[in-house]
Amino acid sequence: MTILVTGGAGFIGANFVLDWFQHHDEPVVNLDKLTYAGNLQNLASLEGDARHIFVRGDINDRPLVERLLSAHEVRAIVHFAAESHVDRSIHGPEEFITTNVNGTFHLLEAARAYWSDLPEKRRAAFRFLHVSTDEVYGSLELGEAPFRETTCFAPNSPYAASKAASDHLVRAWHHTYGLPVLITHCSNNYGPYQFPEKFIPLMILNARAGKPLPIYGDGRNIRDWLYVSDHCAALRRVLEAGRPGETYNIGGCNEKTNLEVVQAICALLDRLAPEGAPHSRLITFVEDRPGHDRRYAIDAGRIQRELGWTPQESFATGLEKTVRWYLAHDDWVQSVTSGAYRDWIERHYGASFPPQSGPPGVA
Numbered sequence: 375m376t377i378l379v380t381g382g383a384g385f386i387g388a389n390f391v392l393d394w395f396q397h398h399d400e401p402v403v404n405l406d407k408l409t410y411a412g413n414l415q416n417l418a419s420l421e422g423d424a425r426h427i428f429v430r431g432d433i434n435d436r437p438l439v440e441r442l443l444s445a446h447e448v449r450a451i452v453h454f455a456a457e458s459h460v461d462r463s464i465h466g467p468e469e470f471i472t473t474n475v476n477g478t479f480h481l482l483e484a485a486r487a488y489w490s491d492l493p494e495k496r497r498a499a500f501r502f503l504h505v506s507t508d509e510v511y512g513s514l515e516l517g518e519a520p521f522r523e524t525t526c527f528a529p530n531s532p533y534a535a536s537k538a539a540s541d542h543l544v545r546a547w548h549h550t551y552g553l554p555v556l557i558t559h560c561s562n563n564y565g566p567y568q569f570p571e572k573f574i575p576l577m578i579l580n581a582r583a584g585k586p587l588p589i590y591g592d593g594r595n596i597r598d599w600l601y602v603s604d605h606c607a608a609l610r611r612v613l614e615a616g617r618p619g620e621t622y623n624i625g626g627c628n629e630k631t632n633l634e635v636v637q638a639i640c641a642l643l644d645r646l647a648p649e650g651a652p653h654s655r656l657i658t659f660v661e662d663r664p665g666h667d668r669r670y671a672i673d674a675g676r677i678q679r680e681l682g683w684t685p686q687e688s689f690a691t692g693l694e695k696t697v698r699w700y701l702a703h704d705d706w707v708q709s710v711t712s713g714a715y716r717d718w719i720e721r722h723y724g725a726s727f728p729p730q731s732g733p734p735g736v737a
């Protein structure tokens with residue numbers, strides 16, 4: 375048997391594929407369009423490994439997906455492929471609808487056609503694992519209870535809305551057609567291979583290069599951080615033992631303000647790469663993200679109780695591993711921070727960056 379992973383050349387997908395082969399010999403068909411966020415270098419260690427079958431393609435290409443499912447006798451789909459960056463969704467939401475909504479629809483339809491024709495035993499064992507986000511629940515105030523699986527959806531960004539829409543489709547394909555789906559909502563991931571448009575790698579690389587560290591607004595927005603290998607372990611567990619039709623929240627119990635995260639990164643760099651110290655002098659407050667969610671927090675009680683999953687990394691150990699990884703992988707960094715990346719940074723942060731240096735209201 376085989377599993378089909380979509381988006382397996384991106385950050386979490388690549389970590390999942392690498393992690394999978396640490397625990398299984400079961401082959402993986404990895405379907406990825408290789409957008410700006412997909413990078414085969416993430417999977418370089420699998421070169422020549424017959425268990426990994428990479429296919430460059432789009433999840434919107436239903437005939438291709440159907441062919442892959444049949445040809446490889448796929449027993450489960452793990453669906454990561456998505457446009458994943460909130461800021462990009464604000465600048466240009468269309469791609470988010472095309473991939474996250476339409477793409478998930480086509481994937482579901484291809485899966486349904488294939489699954490319907492399977493013999494009884496294989497039909498019962500088939501799984502469609504949809505990897506989603508805590509952002510579909512919206513924003514919390516300080517003191518409000520963390521998101522539970524029963525929390526109502528209230529997505530605030532085009533990205534979050536497109537993920538919420540895809541979650542609804544997945545749920546409906548279970549309810550209406552009986553497709554054995556599993557849905558996960560995870561908090562902010564960090565770790566190796568994360569594209570440096572996202573907060574933690576952006577801060578590590580900018581600090582390393584002596585560039586400003588752009589903090590949106592007052593820096594007090596809160597995220598719950600989870601080291602990526604803990605997310606991969608949770609997904610393996612959900613695939614193995616999750617109940618079809620069920621939703622599982624996954625989180626690290628690591629609520630931090632953005633300012634706390636940057637200060638922790640600066641302190642690590644001061645110790646591990648002291649030539650630019652103190653790196654915190656680079657912290658620069660910039661205009662806030664439109665509609666910026668104030669706080670995310672996850673109640674991961676269900677997956678802990680029902681599936682026995684708990685994170686292995688603390689924020690301190692995970693962050694140190696991450697900083698060390700970026701310091702040791704200059705070649706990877708060089709390859710992903712080429713022309714297209716520089717264009718994005720200039721478009722988003724502006725040529726005149728940095729526009730202000732103290733938090734709003736502070737001279």
Ligand code: NAD
Pocket residue numbers: 380381382383384385386387405406407408409410411412413431432433434453454455456457458459473477505506507508537559560561562563564569
């Ligand atoms: P990423 O942007 O790093 O990777 C996305 C991958 O999907 C890339 O390899 C890209 O080439 C591929 N892709 C994009 N459009 C495609 C298409 N139409 N067909 C096939 N492949 C396509 O994203 P990530 O951070 O690894 O996130 C993976 C998934 O996990 C997403 O669904 C995201 O919503 C979800 N998620 C992410 C986080 C996080 O903190 N990064 C947290 C919770 C959930």
Ligand code: DAU
Pocket residue numbers: 458459460461506507508509560561562563571572573574576588589590591595596597632663670
């Ligand atoms: O919560 C899960 C989500 O986490 C995933 O679904 C998304 O795919 C992933 O991108 C992430 O979304 P965020 O918007 O929380 O992540 P990002 O890394 O873009 O930003 C994290 C926080 O840091 C957020 O409060 C915005 C802030 N930020 C971000 C950037 C890029 C800054 O202050 N400055 C920046 O330059």
